[in-house]
Amino acid sequence: MSRRARTALIAVGAMILLGAVAGIWWMLRPAPGPAETALGCFEALARADAQGVRSCGADVDEQQAAALAAADATVSDPVAVAEEVDGDRARVTVSYTLDGDAHRTTVELRRGSAGWSPSTSLAGTVSVTRPWGAVSVAGIDASVPIALLPGVYEASAAPAPYMTGSVGIAVHPGETTKAELAPELTDESTTAAQAQLESYLGECTAEAAEIRPHCGIRIPWGADAASLTSVAYRVEAMPQIVLTPESASFAATGGVLIATVHGLDANGAEVQSTYRTDAWSVYGDVVFTVEALRIAVR
Numbered sequence: 001m002s003r004r005a006r007t008a009l010i011a012v013g014a015m016i017l018l019g020a021v022a023g024i025w026w027m028l029r030p031a032p033g034p035a036e037t038a039l040g041c042f043e044a045l046a047r048a049d050a051q052g053v054r055s056c057g058a059d060v061d062e063q064q065a066a067a068l069a070a071a072d073a074t075v076s077d078p079v080a081v082a083e084e085v086d087g088d089r090a091r092v093t094v095s096y097t098l099d100g101d102a103h104r105t106t107v108e109l110r111r112g113s114a115g116w117s118p119s120t121s122l123a124g125t126v127s128v129t130r131p132w133g134a135v136s137v138a139g140i141d142a143s144v145p146i147a148l149l150p151g152v153y154e155a156s157a158a159p160a161p162y163m164t165g166s167v168g169i170a171v172h173p174g175e176t177t178k179a180e181l182a183p184e185l186t187d188e189s190t191t192a193a194q195a196q197l198e199s200y201l202g203e204c205t206a207e208a209a210e211i212r213p214h215c216g217i218r219i220p221w222g223a224d225a226a227s228l229t230s231v232a233y234r235v236e237a238m239p240q241i242v243l244t245p246e247s248a249s250f251a252a253t254g255g256v257l258i259a260t261v262h263g264l265d266a267n268g269a270e271v272q273s274t275y276r277t278d279a280w281s282v283y284g285d286v287v288f289t290v291e292a293l294r295i296a297v298r
Helices: 002-030 033-047 051-057 060-070 186-206
Strands: 074-085 089-098 101-112 115-118 124-129 134-137 146-148 151-158 166-171 176-180 227-237 240-244 251-264 270-288 293-297
Touching: 033 051, 033 074, 033 089, 033 101, 033 115, 051 060, 060 146, 060 151, 060 251, 124 134, 124 151, 124 166, 186 240, 186 251, 186 270, 186 293
Parallel strands: 124 176
Antiparallel strands: 074 089, 089 101, 101 115, 124 146, 134 151, 151 166, 227 251, 240 251, 251 270, 270 293
16 A cells, blocks of 8 residues: 555544544533523524524524514623523523613523423513504514514504604513604605595496495485486596594595486486586595505595
């Protein structure tokens, strides 16, 4: 065997030996203790690594994972500063920094067949109050209190782009963070609502054999005919909508509508009458969700 071959064989043997030693060390190394487990969870939070948080045994749903990935800031400088172990239960105090401030929290853990894992959620609760409208955090509906992993998030008035207004929220484990949001309507909200209204009223004013309800149309045709055969409309001006979000309502006034009614008189003869109103008005409700602004005519 040549010297080069012997050298290569020794190198391969050394690599195999090192791999075997590493494998044995991996199998024999002690399982992470409570403090190491809790610290690992917070280090994953610092990286915005939801899968890493799951790997340390904590519960993380898809909504929380998506929000963590979009967080404005995460925890930093986590340190396990104290550990209390009682059989298969443990408490670990972790210090960390969030939004420039130092904090401490206690992580409850339990030992199972797979080792130590948090026995309580690492999430905190976000509760945003506002006079009206919906709330979005990282695209998630936060109109009612929701649980999010520690971090700094932006709660925004929704739906965009029909509202403006936002507030920053720092979420801590096991705590409820409350915030107030002051939403404001944008010009796009009126434009969108007007477009919905005109689409609806377009159906209302299609020629028909009856006067459709919930359209703000009142025609005194009974004074000129005994029965109605058809009604044709000409819209000269659509009612203009004004939103009142505080009461989740709207008023649309100032419409101009001309209706031509065909019918029969008491003797069965055909009659035709034309009616005009310069005060065509409709009223209704406004519904705000994270995704959309919708109107509903009463």
